Amino acid sequence: MKGLCVYVDGGKGHYVPAKTVKEELEKLGVEMMLEEFFDYLDIRWMGHINKTFWRTMLRFPALERHISKHNDTNSNGMEWGIGFANKHCWRMLKANLNEFRPDFIFATHPYASTILSEMLSNLNIDIPVYYYATDVFSAPKASICNKLRKFYISTEEGASIVKAMGQPGNTVEIVPFPLQQAVINVRNLDKKETRRKLGLDEELFTLQLNLGGEGLGSLHLLEALIKKNIPMQIVIVGGIDKKMKKKIDAFVERARNTNVKVFNKGFISNVDEYLAASDIVAGRAGINTIVEAMYAHRPFLITELVYTVIPSAEYVEKYHVGWNCFDDNKKAVELVLEHALHPNKLSLLDLNFKLIPIIYDACCLANKIIYDAATSI
Numbered sequence: 001m002k003g004l005c006v007y008v009d010g011g012k013g014h015y016v017p018a019k020t021v022k023e024e025l026e027k028l029g030v031e032m033m034l035e036e037f038f039d040y041l042d043i044r045w046m047g048h049i050n051k052t053f054w055r056t057m058l059r060f061p062a063l064e065r066h067i068s069k070h071n072d073t074n075s076n077g078m079e080w081g082i083g084f085a086n087k088h089c090w091r092m093l094k095a096n097l098n099e100f101r102p103d104f105i106f107a108t109h110p111y112a113s114t115i116l117s118e119m120l121s122n123l124n125i126d127i128p129v130y131y132y133a134t135d136v137f138s139a140p141k142a143s144i145c146n147k148l149r150k151f152y153i154s155t156e157e158g159a160s161i162v163k164a165m166g167q168p169g170n171t172v173e174i175v176p177f178p179l180q181q182a183v184i185n186v187r188n189l190d191k192k193e194t195r196r197k198l199g200l201d202e203e204l205f206t207l208q209l210n211l212g213g214e215g216l217g218s219l220h221l222l223e224a225l226i227k228k229n230i231p232m233q234i235v236i237v238g239g240i241d242k243k244m245k246k247k248i249d250a251f252v253e254r255a256r257n258t259n260v261k262v263f264n265k266g267f268i269s270n271v272d273e274y275l276a277a278s279d280i281v282a283g284r285a286g287i288n289t290i291v292e293a294m295y296a297h298r299p300f301l302i303t304e305l306v307y308t309v310i311p312s313a314e315y316v317e318k319y320h321v322g323w324n325c326f327d328d329n330k331k332a333v334e335l336v337l338e339h340a341l342h343p344n345k346l347s348l349l350d351l352n353f354k355l356i357p358i359i360y361d362a363c364c365l366a367n368k369i370i371y372d373a374a375t376s377i
Contacts, residue, residue: 001370002031004102006116008109009036010051011212013134016288018108020178024366033100037112040096041089078142081111082118093119104373105129110143117147128376130369133158136177136287137311141165150372152365154358157315175368176361177291182271186296189276198277201261204233205340208274210283211238217284219247221303224333226255232340233261237274240266279346280339282332287312294321295360297353299346301325303332320352
């Protein structure tokens with residue numbers, strides 16, 4: 001069996017689950033190809049515009065929420081995309097499919113799942129398309145498509161939302177969250193031992209400040225905590241460009257003579273160790289980061305929200321496994337200081353994590369795809 005896995009290059013939110021499921025399918029004997037959507041259809045110029053626009057929006061979250069909300073209620077953009085692809089990209093699609101001949105397509109972005117589904121239907125090519133909703137707690141309206149073989153999502157709340165938006169109920173299936181391999185072992189790691197291994201203070205309250213895969217998160221919380229001068233260590237992770245590194249280095253220097261230790265780690269591959277070493281994870285509310293923190297039983301303090309992640313903040317508060325301090329830096333600072341001074345309060349949250357009804361199992365999702373695809377061949 002052969003499978004094509006397609007994502008969109010716009011941060012790690014779509015790439016990580018695509019790569020994770022692709023690797024699990026390969027373990028099960030499926031020959032896989034992992035492709036970026038715009039590259040696959042040979043419209044890289046459009047992918048560059050999409051990525052530039054998205055990075056610009058991340059720099060201005062309030063503007064992003066306004067524009068994304070408008071786009072989410074307007075189907076013209078996706079209709080235009082489908083029309084453009086059917087007119088200009090069908091030859092490239094047919095050439096690629098003839099070369100690799102996949103038995104199924106697995107996609108983690110609405111551009112890929114919806115547009116490819118519509119193109120295949122238009123070309124009378126019978127290849128099932130499976131979409132995994134990486135937003136987990138909801139999905140954009142652009143993902144709703146009656147041409148999909150399956151619409152996978154990892155929460156009851158998300159499934160209810162997409163059905164209400166019009167996704168045929170017989171295509172919607174609740175599946176385990178495809179947890180990346182780098183995080184699976186986190187529950188077996190000892191906090192103090194891991195801190196020692198990472199060169200951190202074993203006893204000091206530890207805050208992980210996540211700037212997101214694009215490294216465009218805010219440093220307001222960091223600045224305020226340095227001023228408060230309460231003993232703690234702050235570990236900064238995420239993609240960091242030269243401009244952001246320069247800003248962070250200035251804060252590291254400013255904190256040198258205070259009770260706050262600041263470590264700038266940038267992009268990390270040992271996600272499990274830094275989760276295990278942390279008491280609280282804070283920052284931009286990326287879906288992967290939030291769900292991985294839930295799996296590790298680490299509360300998430302949300303300081304920034306993009307439009308598609310708003311339901312995740314509601315989920316975090318619903319199960320009392322974190323705090324939504326979006327646009328309220330004062331509240332965020334108070335919560336960090338409260339738990340830094342009284343760390344025993346964190347243990348009270350542990351039971352709440354056990355009540356979250358999310359299953360974590362990328363292999364199970366891969367098996368579901370194989371089984372369903374096999375019945376359609």
